[in-house]
Amino acid sequence: MVNTKLQNKLRKLTAQAITQYAMIADGDRVMVCLSGGKDSYTMLDNLLYLQKVAPISFEVFAVNLDQKQPGFPAHILPEYLTQLGIEHYIVNEDTYSIVKEKTPEGKTTCALCSRLRRAILYKTAKQFKATKIALGHHRDDMLETLLLNMFHGGQLKSMPPKLVSDNGEHIVIRPLAFCAEADIAQYSLSKGYPIIPCNLCGSQENLQRKQIKMMLQDWHVQFPTRIASMAKSLQQVVPSHLADNHLYNFTDITTTGEPVKDGDIGFDEPQLVNSANIDVSTGTQTKQAQTSIEFLEIT
Numbered sequence: 675m676v677n678t679k680l681q682n683k684l685r686k687l688t689a690q691a692i693t694q695y696a697m698i699a700d701g702d703r704v705m706v707c708l709s710g711g712k713d714s715y716t717m718l719d720n721l722l723y724l725q726k727v728a729p730i731s732f733e734v735f736a737v738n739l740d741q742k743q744p745g746f747p748a749h750i751l752p753e754y755l756t757q758l759g760i761e762h763y764i765v766n767e768d769t770y771s772i773v774k775e776k777t778p779e780g781k782t783t784c785a786l787c788s789r790l791r792r793a794i795l796y797k798t799a800k801q802f803k804a805t806k807i808a809l810g811h812h813r814d815d816m817l818e819t820l821l822l823n824m825f826h827g828g829q830l831k832s833m834p835p836k837l838v839s840d841n842g843e844h845i846v847i848r849p850l851a852f853c854a855e856a857d858i859a860q861y862s863l864s865k866g867y868p869i870i871p872c873n874l875c876g877s878q879e880n881l882q883r884k885q886i887k888m889m890l891q892d893w894h895v896q897f898p899t900r901i902a903s904m905a906k907s908l909q910q911v912v913p914s915h916l917a918d919n920h921l922y923n924f925t926d927i928t929t930t931g932e933p934v935k936d937g938d939i940g941f942d943e944p945q946l947v948n949s950a951n952i953d954v955s956t957g958t959q960t961k962q963a964q965t966s967i968e969f970l971e972i973t
């Protein structure tokens with residue numbers, strides 16, 4: 675039976691993310707990238723629902739890239755999408771052979787595979803006149819990426835909820851930016867989506883990402899509010915309290931003789947307020963902290 679409580683929660687969070695970042699505008703044609711995993715099924719589900727209730731009009735169509743991995747069940751998505759009755763395209767491109775041929779033995783194939791996939795999706799978006807490309811990354815993907823970049827890349831950088839593609843031609847959106855992976859997993863189970871396993875290519879998931887995922891899960895068990903607080907922190911960046919000269923002009927700061935509103939309190943310990951308004955018992959954000967849904971009302 676479909677978990678309607680989770681369904682409502684995920685739909686609301688998706689609507690909030692879409693509104694907060696102006697992801698979808700009237701007249702948009704949204705290309706939903708469907709991999710056959712729980713995240714992209716949930717994203718499609720949410721977008722189709724919001725399409726019905728939103729006071730704006732936008733089109734949704736689905737695209738799946740068949741990368742010709744051995745054992746890929748090519749019939750599953752066309753059958754699912756036909757049954758849903760929505761516009762969809764299956765793009766057949768044998769990136770599997772290219773990746774196998776070009777990647778030295780023992781090296782991870784994911785980097786090249788992702789680059790190829792991205793290029794194909796951009797080409798497809800152009801071909802089918804999409805104005806937005808929707809990807810199914812969720813809140814936990816964003817936090818994992820943030821920590822990956824901090825731990826291994828020396829950068830404070832995550833996955834943005836909305837961005838301009840590398841070639842400058844497309845707007846990429848992540849409507850599940852506020853949704854927790856655990857909720858998506860539970861919801862997906864209740865919906866009984868025909869999941870296509872993501873490891874058909876035989877490649878291992880990035881080990882560093884795997885370790886960070888485990889660390890976050892461990893933290894969540896020990897400190898239920900931590901993940902929600904970290905996610906909120908991505909929306910409350912204070913450049914003057916970091917150390918990037920490009921982001922904040924430290925060189926030219928001068929005294930004003932006036933107290934600085936929200937300024938540093940000299941040598942005090944940082945004051946840790948629950949600015950994310952997180953319910954300590956559940957680790958979720960309380961109502962007061964949630965952004966109002968301006969144009970997408972959920973019933």
Ligand code: SF4
Nearest residue numbers: 783784787788875877
């Ligand atoms: S796991 Fe396989 S299909 Fe997925 S990105 Fe890596 S190489 Fe590509």
